[in-house]
Amino acid sequence: NASRNLVRAGSEFSSDGVELAGLVSGYVICVRRSLRGFRDTQETELYLPADVRKEADHFGNPPTAIAAAITSWIARQRRMGVFGDLLVRHLESLVTTLVDSQGGCERIQKTPLPFAYVAMIKQLILVYLVTLPLVVCDRFGWWSPLLMAVLSLGMFGMEEASVEIEDPFGTHANCLDLEAFTLTIARDTGQLADRAQRVREAGNIEDLSDIRGAMNET
Known part of the structure; x- marks a missing residue:
């Protein structure tokens, strides 16, 4: 749930929530591919900017580069004055949870039975x-x-x-259905970002209507 909470909180306070949703979606997809032995950013073209994919492809662990890009996005919002320190700490704790979960999966994958x-x-x-x-x-x-x-x-x-x-992360019938997991996260985070944008646009329209009403009264 850290991925959903990250996008939910970030997109409510930033107009760049769609970009955050793309980064988080690309991250979970890249983690899935990494757990299956692929060190690339394929399947993330719809979610990640070209510069992020290019940088991740040069990393030994591509999801790490995308996690860093998420932190850079949060830092950019802080420099722009969009996020306060409390929100930044909350969002960073969620990013840490994502990376810790990735590390847990990698330990499971790399720890063979005696x-x-x-x-x-x-x-x-x-x-x-x-x-x-x-x-x-x-x-x-x-x-x-x-x-x-x-x-x-x-x-x-x-x-x-x-x-x-x-190794429950493979592609056999009895392995975990990672495709379903990651695509569900991508769908949910995208919908959360879209909802926040619609609410923001609706609020701007209402504010504009209030301003026009006040001007007409004067």
Whole structure:
């Protein structure tokens, strides 16, 4: 929710909220691609300015460059007098939350299961399935092959699940649907920025109407 809160607060107080929404959307998309091993800014052309994409492409970790661009956007609003110190600190804390979340995902991705753990699971499953027929054949007779097939499927399925848990950010069917996550954030942040702009324009129209009404009365 840090991405939505960042755009929600920033766009309400700045007329450049659409730019902020684009930066945040580009950031989450770039994080998704980085978690899958891509060090580029593809798929962000609709969200990021060309200069930001060019700079990010030269970074070893492109999302870091985009996070820096978000901070630069906040700093620019502060220099222009749009944001006060309290709001700047709040927005920066949200940017920090985004970067911390990225770091957490990267730690999950780069921390493999211990080799001894993986090897022991495979060995125990193999020994169990090899020796199990000695127990079930006398009791289940011709049903033993079917029982062994079901048990083997379940045991090897659990072993495969441990492999999926080791890196849940891939593109397999059981991995996290990062495309849906990032596109939802891009949609929501864009809508928040558009709403803030519409409210601001409506407020300007009302203020102009009040001024004209006061002039007519005088």
